[in-house]
Every structure is written in structure tokens, then in C-alpha cells.
Amino acid sequence: MDYKKIQDIKKWHQENITKIGIPNRFINCDKSTIEKYIWNKALLAINNNNGLYIYGPVGTGKTYLACTILKEKLLEYKPYLINIGLNIKNNSQNMPELTTILHEEIIEKIQVPDGGSITKMKEADIAEDLGLVFVQPLINIDFVGFNTLLRKIKGTFTMKESTYDENIENESSIVANYSDCLILCIDDLDIEKLSDWSKNILYEIIENRYCNKLITIITTNYNHKELAKKYSDKIVSRLCEMCEPIKLAGTDRRLSKYQKKAAAKKNK
Incomplete structure (x- = not known):
């Protein structure tokens, strides 16, 4: 980055x-x-x-x-830069498992850790350079x-x-x-x-x-x-x-x- x-x-x-x-x-x-x-x-x-x-x-x-x-x-809430088209798995409490990124849209599969809570992703803003998705967690x-x-x-x-x-x-x-x-x-x-x-x-x-x-x-x-x-x-x-x-x-x-x-x- x-x-x-x-x-x-x-x-x-x-x-x-x-x-x-x-x-x-x-x-x-x-x-x-x-x-x-x-x-x-x-x-x-x-x-x-x-x-x-x-x-x-x-x-x-x-x-x-x-x-x-x-x-x-x-x-603890961190926005992420993600390459479009990649499958990414992140087990962080504040980040869902991203299983599919298609046509600039994020399809979510939510994982809830034991005894924890998880926030859904609010939106994905496309970065102008590098073809990246700027993913913002919902605070x-x-x-x-x-x-x-x-x-x-x-x-x-x-x-x-x-x-x-x-x-x-x-x-x-x-x-x-x-x-x-x-x-x-x-x-x-x-x-x-x-x-x-x-x-x-x-x-x-x-x-x-x-x-x-x-x-x-x-x-x-x-x-x-x-x-x-x-x-x-x-x-x-x-x-x-x-x-x-x-x-x-x-x-x-x-x-x-x-x-x-x-x-x-x-x-x-």
C-alpha cells in the first residue's frame, strides 16, 4: 500500500x-x-x-x-483496499469473509466469532488508481x-x-x-x-x-x-x-x- x-x-x-x-x-x-x-x-x-x-x-x-x-x-475498525476479482478471507471480528467480488460489488458471507459480534460492510468505493476497492466497515x-x-x-x-x-x-x-x-x-x-x-x-x-x-x-x-x-x-x-x-x-x-x-x- x-x-x-x-x-x-x-x-x-x-x-x-x-x-x-x-x-x-x-x-x-x-x-x-x-x-x-x-x-x-x-x-x-x-x-x-x-x-x-x-x-x-x-x-x-x-x-x-x-x-x-x-x-x-x-x-480496530479498518477500511481495506482489495484487488477487484480476488477472493479474500479475513476472520477479523470487524470484517466479514469476502467470498466473491464481482463487477465492483461485494457479496458478503458473514461469520460471527464465538462470543463476538461482527459489523456488516456498508459500501465499497472504487479507488481511482490501481483498480482497488476501498471497503468501509460500518462503525x-x-x-x-x-x-x-x-x-x-x-x-x-x-x-x-x-x-x-x-x-x-x-x-x-x-x-x-x-x-x-x-x-x-x-x-x-x-x-x-x-x-x-x-x-x-x-x-x-x-x-x-x-x-x-x-x-x-x-x-x-x-x-x-x-x-x-x-x-x-x-x-x-x-x-x-x-x-x-x-x-x-x-x-x-x-x-x-x-x-x-x-x-x-x-x-x-
Whole structure:
């Protein structure tokens, strides 16, 4: 593979960081800045098909850690350059066995590894040079803020039945999307001013993911006991079984950074 194609793959990964929902502020998050013990514990849990329950005070790096983990898992998805007409077998978890390539179309034969999951191929883009097919895997990772999730669903309530379109998102399709993806991060799980409807939405997503053994990452300011006071025991019980607890301590990094800047200006 030439240098240009390697760069194309790096660009593909970079573009998909935002497509899976990672906020712009965390696009460049780097695992080297995370405490080694915390990083190794979190990555080991994810690689063992467990989720994470990341909790601690405001500004301790919970979202940063979650986004860095998602970026690390995104690297496991690799687009492939394939010579047209060749039979290729690849048993990777994120790549189906390609048994036939005919007239620029890929005929898929899906293999599901034991205890694993596999993504289907989304499309095949024909490279202009070398007669290659650029095969892109369908990314099966999502990041969403809890309040953003609720607003997204509420935004569909004004849709009239007469204008219903199966291609337009509705409550059921949004819940299904976050229930079924291979890895989901629900960021900033709040316990303030929660309606029964909000709790039911969360329970439905968590229950589906629990039953299907899908990786779930939660970030919140609250420990399990505090969360249990607002949510049902059923939700917290499932999260306890699904997720490895990761406690982040320390001072508010954002506030500390602001105070240092303010002090520097004052001393000028």
C-alpha cells in the first residue's frame, strides 16, 4: 500500500471520530495523558467485553477517559483496499469473509466469532488508481450525552402522523439505535429533575444492552448508591453487573486551569 493510501486510512479514522458522536473538544484526547493505572484498568475491562461506570466530581476527566477509550476501539475498525476479482478471507471480528467480488460489488458471507459480534460492510468505493476497492466497515460505536439523548427523542414528538417516514428518526428508532450498537457511551448521567418517562427510556436502553451483553460506558458525578436514590434498583443492579467501576478523584481541572490563567494575567 502506498503512502497516499495509508494517509487515506488515517483520515478515515479521524473523520469517524466525530461521526460516532465524540464532541469536538475531545477529538484530540490522548491516552498518554491519562494515569496509567486508570487507563489499563479501563481498557482491560472493555477488552474483556465489560462496560465502565466512570464516576467522580466535576472536572476530573470522566468524559475525557470515555472518549479516549472510544477512540482506541475505533482503531480496530479498518477500511481495506482489495484487488477487484480476488477472493479474500479475513476472520477479523470487524470484517466479514469476502467470498466473491464481482463487477465492483461485494457479496458478503458473514461469520460471527464465538462470543463476538461482527459489523456488516456498508459500501465499497472504487479507488481511482490501481483498480482497488476501498471497503468501509460500518462503525458500531456511539457516544451521546444523556440530556442530548432525551432532547433528541423529544424533538420527534412534534412529527405528525401524516408526515411519518420510516427513514426519519422517531422515539422507537432512536431507542433501538442506542440499544443495539456494539459500544455505547452515555455521558453525564444526571439525577436531577428526572421524569418517569426519562427513567423508562434509560431502563429500556440499559435492559436491552444488558440482555444482549453489549458494552456500555456510563459517566456520572454520582456513585451507585446516590444513583439508586433516583433511579430504580433494576437499572442500578444491571449497571453494577455490566460495568467495571472507575472512580476518578481530584480537583476540578477546568476550574484549576481557569484559576492559573487568571493568576498569570494578574501577575503581568
